[in-house]
Amino acid sequence: MRIPRILCAVAATAVLASCSAAPVSDNAPTSEVPGYLAVADEAVTSGGTLDLQMTVDNGAPTGLDPQLADVATSWQLMSLVYETLVTVGPDFSIEPALAESWDNPSPTEYVFNLREGVTFSNGRAMTADDVVGSFERLLAGQGVWKTQIGPVEKVSKVDDRTVSVTLSSPYQPFLASLANVPAAVLPMQEIEDGSVDITKEMLGTGPFVVKSHRQDVSWQFTRRDGYWAEGKPSADTVNITIAGQEQARMAALQNGSADLVMLGNVDAPELLNGVRGTAVGTQATTDFYYLMLNSNAPGGKFDDPRVRQAINIAMDRDAIADSALGGLGKPTGVTPAGLPGSCDPALLPSARADLDRARQLLKEAGAENLTFELAAYSTAPAPAVAQVIQQNLQRIGITVNIEQLDEGSWSGKVYGEVPATFDAALSWFAGYADAAMVGKWWNPEQAGFNLGFMEPNAELNTAIDKAIATPAGPERDTALQQLCDAVDTDAQMIPLVTRPALIGYRSDALSPTLYATEGYGNVFRGIADFRLLTK
Amino acid sequence: MRLFSWWLRRALSAVVTLFLVSILIFAASRLMPGGFAEVVLGPFATPEQKAEVAAKYGLDESIVVQYWLWLTTALTGDFGISMISGEPVTTEFGLRLPVTAELALFGVAAALLIGVPLGVWTAVRAGGRRGRAALGRLASGLGVSVPEFVLGSIVVFLFSRYALGLTVGGYVPVGEDPVGNLQSMLLPAAVLSVFVIAVTARTTRDAVLGVLVEPYITAAIARGESPGFIVVRHVLRNASIPVVTVLTTVTAYLLGGAVIIEYLFNLPGVGTYIVQAVGRRDYAVVQAGVLLAAVVFIVMNTLTDAAAGVLDPRFGSAAKGRKR
Numbered sequence: 001m002r003i004p005r006i007l008c009a010v011a012a013t014a015v016l017a018s019c020s021a022a023p024v025s026d027n028a029p030t031s032e033v034p035g036y037l038a039v040a041d042e043a044v045t046s047g048g049t050l051d052l053q054m055t056v057d058n059g060a061p062t063g064l065d066p067q068l069a070d071v072a073t074s075w076q077l078m079s080l081v082y083e084t085l086v087t088v089g090p091d092f093s094i095e096p097a098l099a100e101s102w103d104n105p106s107p108t109e110y111v112f113n114l115r116e117g118v119t120f121s122n123g124r125a126m127t128a129d130d131v132v133g134s135f136e137r138l139l140a141g142q143g144v145w146k147t148q149i150g151p152v153e154k155v156s157k158v159d160d161r162t163v164s165v166t167l168s169s170p171y172q173p174f175l176a177s178l179a180n181v182p183a184a185v186l187p188m189q190e191i192e193d194g195s196v197d198i199t200k201e202m203l204g205t206g207p208f209v210v211k212s213h214r215q216d217v218s219w220q221f222t223r224r225d226g227y228w229a230e231g232k233p234s235a236d237t238v239n240i241t242i243a244g245q246e247q248a249r250m251a252a253l254q255n256g257s258a259d260l261v262m263l264g265n266v267d268a269p270e271l272l273n274g275v276r277g278t279a280v281g282t283q284a285t286t287d288f289y290y291l292m293l294n295s296n297a298p299g300g301k302f303d304d305p306r307v308r309q310a311i312n313i314a315m316d317r318d319a320i321a322d323s324a325l326g327g328l329g330k331p332t333g334v335t336p337a338g339l340p341g342s343c344d345p346a347l348l349p350s351a352r353a354d355l356d357r358a359r360q361l362l363k364e365a366g367a368e369n370l371t372f373e374l375a376a377y378s379t380a381p382a383p384a385v386a387q388v389i390q391q392n393l394q395r396i397g398i399t400v401n402i403e404q405l406d407e408g409s410w411s412g413k414v415y416g417e418v419p420a421t422f423d424a425a426l427s428w429f430a431g432y433a434d435a436a437m438v439g440k441w442w443n444p445e446q447a448g449f450n451l452g453f454m455e456p457n458a459e460l461n462t463a464i465d466k467a468i469a470t471p472a473g474p475e476r477d478t479a480l481q482q483l484c485d486a487v488d489t490d491a492q493m494i495p496l497v498t499r500p501a502l503i504g505y506r507s508d509a510l511s512p513t514l515y516a517t518e519g520y521g522n523v524f525r526g527i528a529d530f531r532l533l534t535k
Numbered sequence: 536m537r538l539f540s541w542w543l544r545r546a547l548s549a550v551v552t553l554f555l556v557s558i559l560i561f562a563a564s565r566l567m568p569g570g571f572a573e574v575v576l577g578p579f580a581t582p583e584q585k586a587e588v589a590a591k592y593g594l595d596e597s598i599v600v601q602y603w604l605w606l607t608t609a610l611t612g613d614f615g616i617s618m619i620s621g622e623p624v625t626t627e628f629g630l631r632l633p634v635t636a637e638l639a640l641f642g643v644a645a646a647l648l649i650g651v652p653l654g655v656w657t658a659v660r661a662g663g664r665r666g667r668a669a670l671g672r673l674a675s676g677l678g679v680s681v682p683e684f685v686l687g688s689i690v691v692f693l694f695s696r697y698a699l700g701l702t703v704g705g706y707v708p709v710g711e712d713p714v715g716n717l718q719s720m721l722l723p724a725a726v727l728s729v730f731v732i733a734v735t736a737r738t739t740r741d742a743v744l745g746v747l748v749e750p751y752i753t754a755a756i757a758r759g760e761s762p763g764f765i766v767v768r769h770v771l772r773n774a775s776i777p778v779v780t781v782l783t784t785v786t787a788y789l790l791g792g793a794v795i796i797e798y799l800f801n802l803p804g805v806g807t808y809i810v811q812a813v814g815r816r817d818y819a820v821v822q823a824g825v826l827l828a829a830v831v832f833i834v835m836n837t838l839t840d841a842a843a844g845v846l847d848p849r850f851g852s853a854a855k856g857r858k859r
Contacts, residue, residue: 062576062584063621070577070579071577142580142581142583142584144579200621214630214803215617215619215620215622215627216619216620216803216808216811217630217803241705241801243704243801244798244801244807244811245798245799245801247688247691247692247799248691248703248704248798248799248800248801249801250695251691251692251694251695251703251704252695252703252704252705252801254695254696255694255695255698255702255703255704257702257703257704257705275696405568406569406814407569407574407814408567408568408569408573408574408813408814408815408816409567409568409569410569411569411573411574411577411578412568412569412570412573412574413568413569414573414578415573415578416568416569416570416573447579448579448581449578449579
């Protein structure tokens with residue numbers, strides 16, 4: 001049977017079309033307000049039930065204690081109930097929250113004036129004692145955030161509405177660190193008298209209260225009476241379904257059973273392109289992927305800094321961002337791209353060197369035919385990032401064997417032994433809301449988790465200390481650049497590209513407030529403002 | 536007496552099998568790379584936190600002591616506490632079992648009401664037009680060979696992209712909203728049923744074809760009995776053993792959790808729960824879940840053997856013959 005020529009032509013056109021560049025998504029939200037991906041329409045009447053879907057639930061043996069929460073998913077869920085003294089604005093400026101104002105009489109002293117009329121959801125008024133007690137509990141506890149809030153020396157109650165915090169040395173990220181859930185103000189009176197176990201229930205000053213929770217299945221939050229911000233929250237009820245499968249979340253968005261879903265596939269904007277009533281926004285985050293090169297690796301593969309530097313030089317961050325992340329990530333140094341004062345990755349020492357220099361470094365180190373295993377977990381897009389790294393390194397004669405593991409096996413391999421026995425691994429960090437904060441994890445003696453594979457570097461530690469201590473201004477920009485350079489040269493943990501967050505929502509059913517860039521991975525930051533159009 | 540001793544032997548064999556399975560499960564869960572400390576507590580956990588959790592869940596004991604403690608408490612019906620939710624494992628399974636049981640019920644009903652009649656029909660009509668027989672074989676072959684995730688993905692895409700009137704994803708408890716429950720379960724049940732119907736129909740067809748060539752069927756035809764009567768009276772009972780075996784195996788499989796279907800349609804069933812627990816190294820849940828699946832299989836196998844004895848008395852005679 002002969003196939004008509006016209007059919008051949010149609011088929012050929014279809015094939016060619018599919019091979020051309022991906023179509024640009026036309027359902028991306030656009031906001032005219034700077035710093036926002038979308039701003040809720042306040043003209044829409046309040047009320048209704050908001051149906052959201054997330055990928056994973058808060059799940060840890062530490063339970064619901066916000067001070068022990070160390071992942072963005074937990075911060076996101078807990079932010080519906082707990083609030084902090086200050087918050088971050090869309091441009092990462094520090095804005096009032098439970099503290100309506102603050103003074104900074106000296107570089108080491110902060111005085112917070114507490115907002116009037118704030119109550120916990122049990123009706124008791126928040127006091128300065130709750131603030132002081134929360135600080136003390138955080139500092140005495142085992143949560144990772146006590147490292148991030150800095151060198152707090154003393155917290156004292158000045159009067160019922162004023163709290164003073166004294167630091168032992170200047171710490172520029174202090175206010176930014178207070179803007180995250182682990183630094184929330186807790187109901188200390190109830191915690192101390194034992195009437196509330198905050199590992200099992202949430203009692204905060206926030207806009208919602210928990211009505212029900214089924215682990216890994218769903219959450220239901222309801223609006224609380226007596227919330228201090230007038231007219232907020234807008235929604236009466238928030239239902240959050242935990243849907244681990246991307247396809248299930250996309251289906252829920254398309255058929256309207258979910259108003260907003262978190263997506264993981266970087267192709268989601270194209271996949272949902274043309275689906276009526278939906279919008280897919282790419283929220284930039286300060287989170288970023290990084291490559292760990294184990295200084296204790298068997299055979300001493302990476303104990304010579306020249307080998308690590310050669311690998312760093314060969315990293316084509318633009319290629320990773322374009323190929324593995326669909327152009328949605330951004331190249332970054334250790335100061336996450338998008339944060340004020342972050343360094344330009346194109347100016348890093350590794351970016352200024354070429355592949356010949358990388359080859360020369362390998363030759364000098366006697367590692368010309370290096371082969372190593374790269375452990376990457378199987379959650380997309382990590383495998384794609386690993387593949388681009390593999391291709392990058394092939395250019396300088398390094399052979400990379402990718403070992404794709406489930407998250408549990410990956411964690412066991414990377415963190416399970418001290419000293420660690422893996423060669424290299426791929427992971428990502430939350431980038432937080434101040435350019436110097438995440439840099440603290442480059443000091444293994446402070447971070448702890450990387451003691452097994454990272455050797456302390458005195459020069460790098462000095463750069464970290466300087467970056468966090470220098471107040472905002474030109475001097476800080478210089479200090480941040482020095483931090484970036486030091487991390488780049490050390491090359492034990494190599495920052496690569498930022499990790500985008502994809503948010504799909506029903507534009508015909510929901511008017512959300514979403515920042516264009518998020519520091520604490522909290523897509524629900526503006527949830528009290530979300531307006532439902534059709535419910 | 537002979538029946539009693541048969542049940543006794545089966546019970547003893549089940550106990551031994553479960554004991555061996557329990558060792559296997561326990562060893563496998565502890566041999567998984569990545570310990571609870573790294574996975575459950577995360578990289579930032581301090582040694583004190585790790586020690587606290589280990590002590591809380593008895594993970595600081597030797598592996599033998601851990602196994603013994605688990606086994607002895609499991610025998611009292613206490614399968615431990617989930618490290619993720621902090622709730623008893625039995626409570627967690629109790630919440631998820633209705634979803635899985637409902638899905639299994641739909642699957643088994645489809646097998647019985649569609650798969651078996653379809654198998655009989657295609658077997659009885661096997662001598663008819665060649666095209667029809669080939670079509671039947673093709674359909675059942677496709678049903679068996681198309682993976683659930685392919686069919687499920689297509690269904691999810693079609694029913695979510697185009698408003699075709701059925702709910703995709705999510706679960707509505709039957710006690711909360713019976714109609715909503717039916718709407719949420721219809722598509723996953725339909726996808727699941729394709730395989731179940733196909734495998735049941737194929738098995739039934741082969742079994743019925745095997746019986747149709749028996750001399751007593753020829754005799755029945757010669758006696759002038761009607762085809763319907765012959766199928767009901769002579770064919771079905773004699774062809775039923777392999778069908779019952781397949782049905783019980785499918786039921787046991789479904790009760791263990793149809794993981795792919797549960798994942799695709801976001802149903803909070805047992806299968807999804809066990810897979811999540813494996814990922815998080817939530818040992819108590821993994822151990823209880825796999826043991827539960829093993830119990831279901833053993834019970835269903837025992838019931839299959841018992842049913843075979845009832846359906847075909849020669850099973851008992853054969854055993855008796857072996858003894859002599």
